[in-house]
Amino acid sequence: MQTRNLIAGQWTDTGSGGEIEVVDPASDDVVARVPMCGASEALIALNCAFEFQPKWEATPFTQRAGVLRAAAAMLIARKDSLARLITQECGKPLPEAAGEVQYSADYFSSAANEIHALDDMHIALDKPGVRGVVRHRAVGVCAAITPWNFPLAMLARKVAPARAAGCAQLAKPAEETPLCALALAEILLECGLPPQCLHVLTGDAKAIATTWLMDGRVRKLSFTGSTETGRLLLRQCSQEIVRCSMELGGDAAFIVLADANIELAVQSALQAKFRNAGQTCICPNRFLVHKDIASEFAARMAIAAAQLKIAPGLEEGSNIGPLIHDEAVKKVRAHVADALKRGGKLVCGGRTKDMRDRPDRFFEPTVITNCNPNMLCFQDEIFGPVVAIMSVTSADQALEIANASPFGLAGYVFGGNHATALAVAQQLRCGVIGVNEAAPSNARAPFGGVKWSGYGREGGIWGLMEYVTTQYLALRELNT
Numbered sequence: 001m002q003t004r005n006l007i008a009g010q011w012t013d014t015g016s017g018g019e020i021e022v023v024d025p026a027s028d029d030v031v032a033r034v035p036m037c038g039a040s041e042a043l044i045a046l047n048c049a050f051e052f053q054p055k056w057e058a059t060p061f062t063q064r065a066g067v068l069r070a071a072a073a074m075l076i077a078r079k080d081s082l083a084r085l086i087t088q089e090c091g092k093p094l095p096e097a098a099g100e101v102q103y104s105a106d107y108f109s110s111a112a113n114e115i116h117a118l119d120d121m122h123i124a125l126d127k128p129g130v131r132g133v134v135r136h137r138a139v140g141v142c143a144a145i146t147p148w149n150f151p152l153a154m155l156a157r158k159v160a161p162a163r164a165a166g167c168a169q170l171a172k173p174a175e176e177t178p179l180c181a182l183a184l185a186e187i188l189l190e191c192g193l194p195p196q197c198l199h200v201l202t203g204d205a206k207a208i209a210t211t212w213l214m215d216g217r218v219r220k221l222s223f224t225g226s227t228e229t230g231r232l233l234l235r236q237c238s239q240e241i242v243r244c245s246m247e248l249g250g251d252a253a254f255i256v257l258a259d260a261n262i263e264l265a266v267q268s269a270l271q272a273k274f275r276n277a278g279q280t281c282i283c284p285n286r287f288l289v290h291k292d293i294a295s296e297f298a299a300r301m302a303i304a305a306a307q308l309k310i311a312p313g314l315e316e317g318s319n320i321g322p323l324i325h326d327e328a329v330k331k332v333r334a335h336v337a338d339a340l341k342r343g344g345k346l347v348c349g350g351r352t353k354d355m356r357d358r359p360d361r362f363f364e365p366t367v368i369t370n371c372n373p374n375m376l377c378f379q380d381e382i383f384g385p386v387v388a389i390m391s392v393t394s395a396d397q398a399l400e401i402a403n404a405s406p407f408g409l410a411g412y413v414f415g416g417n418h419a420t421a422l423a424v425a426q427q428l429r430c431g432v433i434g435v436n437e438a439a440p441s442n443a444r445a446p447f448g449g450v451k452w453s454g455y456g457r458e459g460g461i462w463g464l465m466e467y468v469t470t471q472y473l474a475l476r477e478l479n480t
Contacts, residue, residue: 001085002182003032005202007041008048009195015203016040020175025091025322026312028359034178037203042170042211045199049141049168050217052196057138057166061115064164068112070191071160075105075184082152082183087313089177090151091321091361092276094313104156104184106443107459111160114461118165118468130476136468138166139243140219143212145205145233147225148324149279151177155184157443157458158222159198163188165467167220170212171200176324178202209233216240220467223247224281227407227452245456245466247281247448249381250409253402254284255424257395257415258292261436265414266300268438269387272412274308274365277320278385279328282410282432282441286371286378287389288398294391298369301387302348305365310353320385322361329361332384336366338376339388344368349385373401381407395424403429409449410440431457 004011015035022032035041075082079101086097123132144158155171162169173181185200201208212218213236220243223233227249237244254272256265273284289297313321323329329352336350349366366386371378377388392398402411408430415421415436425433431449434440441447446462448454456466 001032001179002186003034003179004182005035005037005041006182006185006189006195006198006200007037007045008199017203020178020202022089022177022179024088025324025361026314026358031088032179034182034202037201038207039211041201041203042208045170045201046141046212046215046217048196049170049199052194053138053141053168056168056194056197059166061118064166065112065115067188067192068108068160068163071188072105072108072112074187074191075101075108078187082180084314085179085183086152087321089179090148090276091324092313093318093321096275097313100150100153103441103443104153107153107156107160110443110460111164111464114464115164117461117464125474130474133473133475135471135473136165136465137471139467139469140167141217142167142169142220142222142467143209143218144169144171145209145221145223145225146171146173146181148174148176149276149281151180152184154224155181157447157463159184159188161458161464162467163193163197164464167467168197169199170218171198172205172208173200173202175202175205210236213237213242214239218242221245222456222458222466227454230454245448245458246454247409247456247458248452248454249407250281250283250449250453251285251379251381251405251407252282252410252412252430253398253405253428254287254412255395255398255402255414256287256289256293256297257413257421257424258290259416259420260290260293260414261416262293262297262300264436266297266304268412268414268436269301270304270308272434272438273387274305274320274385277323277363279324279383283383284412285382285388286402287387288392288401289389291391291393294369294389298347298367298389301389302367305348305367305387308365310355310362310364312358320362320365322359323363323384326359326361328383329363332363332382332386335377335380335382335384335386336368339368339371342372342375343370344375344388345370373404395420399424399427403427406452407449408451409453410434412438
């Protein structure tokens, strides 16, 4: 397990601020210690990345694609060890962690397959003797700042297109979960990536980000995290007009129409809501269920939730692991208490489960009915295993409530009539929508939000184009 930082082509285990302990949220055991880097290390990495940028940009497409494909293959070959590492540092059940490794590998395969889109494009001009050429050039040195809930995948979806586009990159993983980022860097170097092309720093997020973003040599930032932090980063980026991709907070609505297949809706809700104990950015936050089936939906959700095994992620059969830290537990408790205070009815859960000799972070799957838009759980991302259900009288009412949120990352619509469900989905103001589908994310598809959920897209050709600038040349042919 790699614990050193990759800075300026060298692995280093020293940081100007000392060390950070990486803690298993299921046990509080210290998994590893990584350097606490700051502004000085960030500047060293930036200097090297800027110097190396032209060399990687000049690297042939075939060579870049070869590194990407090799990385995808190595991720799959090391799926078991990487999945275990994910579970140790962020707590999710091992099968989910294995799925994250596959998802990460898919981003590298997709970027390799899409790299041909960067070829020069020749366009006909209505001008004798002049032809047009459109080129895609690397945007330049780019920075990536990633969250803790998908410690491998969130970096993979930024690193893969940046490598394909020809960008040198600076990466800052979350303090809670830095190990997967270091493991990914190690894999890329084994696959032939020049070490000066990618720099991974753990440590003081504010000092590192400020050093990078206030220096005019960083031309692109890709950030996944909270809307509040995103706003702060955007203010910094505005100084040097840094290009940004922002995947920020979510408040996904899960609409269940009157004619929906209830069993499909329940099983899909179970999958979408309780993945990573509810700690995902596209996790359903507001369940808007037609009044004719709301009671049955809630009852079935409670029965299904009760069958989920709450246990450390490495334990056989675990379905729900711990929340990431004590502050996360405090937040979920506050959401539940607020909902009950405002008239919500607790169907099941609502508290942490007593796990002997374990931290008090294992929150029971919770179902609350009689919810309304005035509740905290409808206005703020819960980020925990809580199903907040509101009964609605029509699809129009569901859409009105769903679209009233200032967030717009993901949404879900379940209905028996495909045309009707699709019509409802097309009226949702969000970037990613599942229609009778619980897992809409795919490495080959665009992923991102609108409104307070940010802008820019990751995945497929759309993610690749975030790392290039478009250059147009008008070429007049001269007779010689």
